[in-house]
Structure formats: C-alpha cells, structure tokens
Amino acid sequence: MEFVSHVIGTYHEIALKGGNRGPFERVLVRNVRAALAGLPVAEISVPSRVVVRFSRPVPWADVRERMGTVFGLNGVIAVDRAGVTYEDLERLVAAMLPAIAARSFAVRCKRGDKRFPLDSQQVAARLGAFVKTASGMSVDLEHPEATIQVLIQTDGIYVYRERVQGPGGLPVGTSGRVLVLLSGGIDSPAAAYMTLKRGTRANYVHFHSGPYTSEASVRKAEEIVRVLNRHQGSSRLFVVPFGELQQEIVRSCPEKLRVVLYRRMMLRAAERVARRSGCRALVTGESLNQVASQTLANLAAIDRVAHLPVLRPLIGLDKQEITAIAERAGTYELSVMPQQDCCSFLQPAKPVTATTHLACLQAERAFNADEWARRVQAEAEVRRVEPASWSRPAPDPFAEPLPCPAL
C-alpha cells in the first residue's frame, strides 16, 4: 500500500485517565499535528481515537514513520473511510474485495458510536453474509486468512487496511520537563528516550572535556539531540566546559575517586542548569553495576550532592536491552561512531568501586566544589536544537518489539 487519505491513531494509557483524559488528548493531538507538519492535514479529531484526514493522499511510509515518534499512540492504522451508513460500508467493502486473495475471512467490528442503528455483531453478521456471497470465500472466525476490520466512529465508518505498532507511553508535554545528562555514549540517549516516552519534555546538558578532547563530542551530542527532538520539537542543549575542572580534580584529588568526583560535579552543575531552565529532575543513563561508578555505593555517594530527583530509567536493564532501546530511538548509530571520549590522563587506572559521601567531601576540600559548579554552568554555551528532518532515512520505529517485556 502506498498512499492513504485517512489514518487513525489508537491510544491506551490515556484512555485510563478518567476525568483527566481531555488535557492528555489535547496534547496528543498537538503532537500528532507537529509530527505531520508539512503534510496536507485537513482535520484531526479525537472521538476516542485520533482520526487524521488528509486533503489529498499521502505516502503511508512517511505517515507511519512520523506517527511512530508520537508517544501516547499504541497503534497507527491506515484506513479507508466508508461514509456514515451501513450501505456505504457495503459499497466500500465490495470495491476492496478484488484485492483480497484469500480462501477464508472474518469480519470484526468495533462500534464507538452507540447511536449507530446496528450493533457491532449485527454489522459483522450482515457484512459477513454479504462478503461470502459476493466473493465465494468461506467464513472462518478462528483462523481466517483475511480479516475485514470495521470501526464505527461518531464521524464515520472506517475499514482497516494496515495496522502497525505505535511507540506507546504518554504524550510528550504531559509530565513536566527534565534535564538529561547526555554524554554521546549509547546509554544516556536511551535514557532520554525512556523519559520522553513517559511524557516529559527534555533539555540536555553535555560536559565537554575541551581542550583535552575535540569539538567532535559536542557535534555528536547535538546530532543525537536532533534525533531525539523528533519526539518533542526543539529543545536546548547546554554545553558545559569541563576540562579545566577535571584537570583540577586530577591534580588535587586521589586518583581512584576521580570518576565519582566528576559525576558529583556534573550533578552540581546540572542542577544549576536545571533550575535556570525549568527542569524538575535530572536524568542519567546509569545502569546498576555496569561500571565502577555505577555500583550502589558510588551511586549513593553521587546522589548525595543532588537536591532534585535523579531519574535513572535504565537502572535495571542490561546492555542488550539498552542497545535495543537506542536502536529504536534512532540514536545507536550515532553513539557508536568513533570519537575521542575522554583524554586517557583524565581517567583513573583503578577506579574505586565503593566510596562514601564523606570520603568525597574530604577530597573535595582540595578545590572549591560549589564555586567550580557555579563557574562552569555560568560558562555554559546554550544551543537551540531543532528536530532532525524527515527527509533523511531514519530507523524503522516499528521494527521488532523490544526484548525487554517490561517495556
């Protein structure tokens, strides 16, 4: 199938919101409209599903890719609109029959509009009898080769052509704003994806080890943000100069504590950035015990300097699960591009696996942590980053389901 003039987005979690549902639906429609910007959208309505009507047929591949970035949608369905009466439905299905190459079929019907004169079983039975006579196919409700799926909405009757999985979650913009600590590795973009999926908007902070590393890490972070911005529109990327502070830590603190001290300084500075940009939580790509700085003891020592909540959406995932999320997010290919991550002299030979807040405080006496945090965040360069365009190939968001069932 190449072109569609109507598409329906289904949602699940929003439908459970009871009295709160209206605001969630409004944000969802706004996000669908933004994702389809540039396509000839004539109308978007939400009678219990998001129904998009285009003023002329548009490529289905384009629509499904774009709608695949809209969190909150569970399914994206290409449909034909049949009009408003049962007779309209029969006429449309009659026109579709020559294209159905199957020996058996079933009709399934959902009636969202209870005022429709026939209930869903009556529609299924009547349309089933009609199709059987018109096509010669036999009815098989258990294992049909073809399924004719009908949806009766308040604004008309629709027949499914193809349904693909949506990204799920909640609409971006319904859960507040977070600040993601984005390194350019595989993990932190996946963490960003997971918080966007729960409805947050995001800004990003990248700590740049210049002059000891090149500008390439900043460009990479920006490219990753562009891809993630497909879910939310433009965002801000704060590029914080970190090399001088790292050098100070290398010079004045015990070597094995370095990474934990860097992380504590990142949190201190990020918190200041968060406060000045309206973010209510920090997000990192840490996963329990993945590396020395992510042991329970070290995470506890790192957290002690934060006042805002530190969200770690990957905490219980292994590398394969995280990679699958990064692939789905479209950031994996960018993350694995070779770059100089950090100058080797900044990295300790043997990082500590279990330190304490007190040990860190003692080490931090050698330099003024608060003053450094204030200084580096004040020197941050702020970049406004637009979403990646649709014209270049993006990974298929409807690829194989994630291996992690909890997602």
Ligand code: ATP
């Ligand atoms: P990633 O793949 O995201 O780099 P990682 O497993 O390599 O994660 P670490 O390098 O220990 O883990 O970093 C842990 C987390 O700290 C990252 O996921 C990220 O949130 C944050 N972080 C690390 N380095 C930076 C940086 N240069 N700028 C911003 N955040 C960073």
Ligand code: MG
């Ligand atoms: Mg890293």
